[in-house]
Amino acid sequence: MLSTADALATLLAAARPLTDAAHGSATETLSTFDALNRVLAAEVVSPLDVPPMHTSAMDGYAVRVADLAQGSRRLPVSQRVPAGHAPQPLAAGTAARIFTGATVPPGADAVVMQEQTEAADGEVTILHAPKAGEWITAQGADIKNGAVILPVGTRLTPAALGLAASVGCATLTVVRRVKVAVFFTGDELTMPGEPLKPGAIYNSNRFTLTGLLRNLGCEVTDYGIVPDRLDVTRATLREAAAKHDLILTSGGVSVGEEDHVRPAVEAEGHINMWQIAMKPGKPLAFGAVRRPQDANQAAADEAFFIGLPGNPVSSFVTFLLFVRPFLLRLSGATHVSPRALSLRADFSQAKADRRNEFLRARVNPAGGLDLFANQSSAVLTSTVWGDGLIDNPPNHAISAGETVRFIPFTELLY
Numbered sequence: 001m002l003s004t005a006d007a008l009a010t011l012l013a014a015a016r017p018l019t020d021a022a023h024g025s026a027t028e029t030l031s032t033f034d035a036l037n038r039v040l041a042a043e044v045v046s047p048l049d050v051p052p053m054h055t056s057a058m059d060g061y062a063v064r065v066a067d068l069a070q071g072s073r074r075l076p077v078s079q080r081v082p083a084g085h086a087p088q089p090l091a092a093g094t095a096a097r098i099f100t101g102a103t104v105p106p107g108a109d110a111v112v113m114q115e116q117t118e119a120a121d122g123e124v125t126i127l128h129a130p131k132a133g134e135w136i137t138a139q140g141a142d143i144k145n146g147a148v149i150l151p152v153g154t155r156l157t158p159a160a161l162g163l164a165a166s167v168g169c170a171t172l173t174v175v176r177r178v179k180v181a182v183f184f185t186g187d188e189l190t191m192p193g194e195p196l197k198p199g200a201i202y203n204s205n206r207f208t209l210t211g212l213l214r215n216l217g218c219e220v221t222d223y224g225i226v227p228d229r230l231d232v233t234r235a236t237l238r239e240a241a242a243k244h245d246l247i248l249t250s251g252g253v254s255v256g257e258e259d260h261v262r263p264a265v266e267a268e269g270h271i272n273m274w275q276i277a278m279k280p281g282k283p284l285a286f287g288a289v290r291r292p293q294d295a296n297q298a299a300a301d302e303a304f305f306i307g308l309p310g311n312p313v314s315s316f317v318t319f320l321l322f323v324r325p326f327l328l329r330l331s332g333a334t335h336v337s338p339r340a341l342s343l344r345a346d347f348s349q350a351k352a353d354r355r356n357e358f359l360r361a362r363v364n365p366a367g368g369l370d371l372f373a374n375q376s377s378a379v380l381t382s383t384v385w386g387d388g389l390i391d392n393p394p395n396h397a398i399s400a401g402e403t404v405r406f407i408p409f410t411e412l413l414y
């Protein structure tokens with residue numbers, strides 16, 4: 001059996017970023033507004049200082065510190081500076097009425113907040129001896145002209161888009177979306193909305209997996225349910241390979257099962273069947289499907305193939321741990337590994353498993369972790385109840401109070 005770390009390392013080593021020459025034209029330039037969740041293909045360099053001038057951080061009065069060295073003093077108000085207006089230089093021995101975000105007049109070297117002043121009849125009494133720079137945000141305090149504010153490989157969060165916009169960046173060059181084809185094997189599968197015949201179950205993986213792919217910004221083609229037949233499976237693989245970077249399937253990769261995924265991928269490309277020492281999960285298939293020669297001259301000659309187990313929790317967890325980082329690597333993202341937290345287990349689990357367990361757990365109000373009672377790989381309830389996975393190493397029993405490695409779903413679902 002393969003360790004989770006070795007399986008992940010093998011997958012990541014195989015994932016050629018789309019920006020590699022083999023994939024052809026892989027970048028596009030988008031309006032900054034449309035670039036949410038995409039990966040930057042060209043760094044963003046600031047063409048200006050932010051803020052572009054010294055600004056006031058308070059509503060109050062801009063002053064010269066030297067005028068107030070003796071403490072409290074009454075000064076004539078020589079100008080009024082709202083945000084968005086250019087001030088005059090500040091005459092010595094005067095104060096300027098100023099507002100948050102407004103440009104500090106040349107010559108002024110501090111702002112006194114209005115709560116520490118008393119204004120009357122065109123004059124202001126300053127009740128406080130400010131230090132130089134007080135309540136002034138210096139030009140370039142956030143960003144210096146010429147600084148790289150977003151490097152290549154950054155995933156564009158709302159905050160990253162705001163940062164790009166703050167330097168006036170109206171367009172961004174990003175990696176194109178990863179194109180993923182997905183289908184679901186199993187004669188027992190039925191779509192919600194249709195009656196359930198005896199022995200049938202609903203195709204929940206279709207919703208979980210396409211949702212996860214969309215969260216990651218992939219372009220998804222959903223081929224739906226593919227019956228347990230070799231010819232149909234092969235035809236679907238061929239069609240999907242021509243137009244996609246990755247073909248993802250669920251079901252039919254368990255050992256000893258009479259399934260058609262393995263022979264179909266073998267006939268159309270190549271496949272490795274992995275037994276990973278993990279729970280849930282275990283079977284995972286990784287390979288590639290050949291593309292028709294004339295499909296796209298500039299594209300790679302194979303589409304990647306990943307076959308996930310059919311059990312709903314297994315396919316969910318193996319997607320999070322293996323497919324997500326694989327897709328992020330394809331899309332050129334720098335950070336592909338989820339960040340884990342060290343948290344206290346508020347439960348005990350006496351029985352050690354020889355596999356690496358990924359336990360559905362959630363954070364309780366005391367900051368510790370509670371465990372979902374039923375950890376079966378068929379019990380999808382655990383994935384909604386939980387807010388992350390405990391990564392429990394092989395052969396390790398958990399005692400209450402012990403610190404465990406917890407990967408929040410916020411690090412895995414996007």
Ligand code: AMP
Pocket residue numbers: 184185186188189201202203204205206250251252253254257309310311312
């Ligand atoms: P398999 O990996 O094909 O042996 O399937 C393992 C288990 O997962 C079986 O109980 C299947 O019925 C179930 N399963 C397979 N595919 C799906 C699916 N798309 N949605 C929900 N359950 C599934």
Ligand code: MG
Pocket residue numbers: 185186187251252259310
């Ligand atoms: Mg099956």
